[in-house]
Amino acid sequence: MYDLLIIGGGPAGASAAVYAARKRLKTLMILEDWGGQSAISSEVQNWIGTPAISGADLADSLKKHVEAYKGEYLEIKPRVRASALEPADDKVMITLSNGEKVEGKTALVTTGANRRKLEVPGAAEFDQKGLTYCASCDGPLFADKDVAVIGGGNAAFETALQLLAYCKTVYLINRTENFRADEITVASAKAKPNMRIVTNAEMVSVDGEQFVSGITYKNPQTGEVTKLPVEGVFVEIGLLPNTEWIGTALEKNQVGQIVVDPKSQRTSHPRIWAAGDCTNGLYHQNNIAAGDAVKALEDVYMFIHRGAEAPTP
Numbered sequence: 001m002y003d004l005l006i007i008g009g010g011p012a013g014a015s016a017a018v019y020a021a022r023k024r025l026k027t028l029m030i031l032e033d034w035g036g037q038s039a040i041s042s043e044v045q046n047w048i049g050t051p052a053i054s055g056a057d058l059a060d061s062l063k064k065h066v067e068a069y070k071g072e073y074l075e076i077k078p079r080v081r082a083s084a085l086e087p088a089d090d091k092v093m094i095t096l097s098n099g100e101k102v103e104g105k106t107a108l109v110t111t112g113a114n115r116r117k118l119e120v121p122g123a124a125e126f127d128q129k130g131l132t133y134c135a136s137c138d139g140p141l142f143a144d145k146d147v148a149v150i151g152g153g154n155a156a157f158e159t160a161l162q163l164l165a166y167c168k169t170v171y172l173i174n175r176t177e178n179f180r181a182d183e184i185t186v187a188s189a190k191a192k193p194n195m196r197i198v199t200n201a202e203m204v205s206v207d208g209e210q211f212v213s214g215i216t217y218k219n220p221q222t223g224e225v226t227k228l229p230v231e232g233v234f235v236e237i238g239l240l241p242n243t244e245w246i247g248t249a250l251e252k253n254q255v256g257q258i259v260v261d262p263k264s265q266r267t268s269h270p271r272i273w274a275a276g277d278c279t280n281g282l283y284h285q286n287n288i289a290a291g292d293a294v295k296a297l298e299d300v301y302m303f304i305h306r307g308a309e310a311p312t313p
């Protein structure tokens with residue numbers, strides 16, 4: 001039996017694995033892919049200690065850092081999904097997508113999040129026919145075209161910044177007046193001559209025949225409806241936690257995020273911790289995911305070596 005099962009290979013899972021190996025906890029790391037969500041980012045500029053790094057290089061450096069500790073204390077199972085979680089009084093069991101079952105004294109869930117789907121008429125119909133959830137993958141197909149980015153957070157503005165380099169015009173369509181993105185990112189996008197920002201715009205539909213030819217949005221205050229001709233629609237309207245595989249084994253909030261104690265990252269089960277974007281933490285970033293996972297790891301270590309109760313502050 002392992003001391004610890006870590007599920008996920010993003011910044012949270014990778015940080016936890018490095019700390020676990022250094023603390024000589026017998027650990028199994030289970031992950032579908034290395035690097036997590038920002039692996040598709042063209043440039044990450046706030047990973048502390050690194051002024052700028054591509055998402056792919058960040059993923060590679062996380063992988064290399066973890067693999068440096070592979071050995072007696074750390075085993076890694078890549079390209080496999082955890083598909084069920086069964087906690088008991090004395091252990092935690094996880095079933096993997098290849099049918100294998102693994103057991104640990106404790107588990108740390110770091111399975112992150114994925115993109116929320118746009119739910120308006122035409123969105124499902126035109127998915128991959130002009131509508132996409134991945135600018136890095138599909139953006140270059142829209143060079144010299146007019147496109148719309150739906151959303152107002154960091155991911156939406158980063159997507160816009162990527163597209164501004166080669167699209168004719170980039171319209172950012174935001175439901176409210178305010179943005180959730182960092183001010184520096186908003187300012188960089190606003191400074192580009194081919195950037196247009198539309199606020200108070202609620203999506204009504206994605207329009208077209210065989211491929212996207214435009215979008216329709218409505219001002220919720222005035223009721224005014226606008227049709228905007230665009231050939232590409234990039235959706236960045238938030239994230240959904242990757243926690244369905246957990247079923248009802250842990251307490252979750254209304255959107256499926258695992259409820260944790262922010263002091264220790266403990267979940268509703270005494271042998272399970274969670275960190276990063278799969279939790280109900282208010283803010284989600286690479287550095288936060290890494291830090292929360294380290295916090296969880298310290299608490300896991302205390303649990304294993306001192307029994308169920310962590311030290312009280």
Ligand SMILES: Cc1cc2nc3c(=O)[nH]c(=O)nc-3n(C[C@H](O)[C@H](O)[C@H](O)COP(=O)(O)OP(=O)(O)OC[C@H]3O[C@@H](n4cnc5c(N)ncnc54)[C@H](O)[C@@H]3O)c2cc1C
Nearest residue numbers: 008009010011012032033036037082112113276277285286
């Ligand atoms: C386009 C984009 C750009 C971003 N840019 C930045 C940025 O510049 N700076 C910043 O700080 N943050 C950025 N973020 C946010 C940041 O990426 C997340 O906050 C961070 O990745 C969360 O890390 P995590 O480890 O919690 O989860 P994730 O990164 O989501 O990683 C989840 C991991 O779990 C694995 N996994 C999922 N389900 C299973 C399963 N059932 N079994 C096994 N493995 C599983 C995945 O393969 C992955 O390895 C960006 C996000 C996006 C989408």
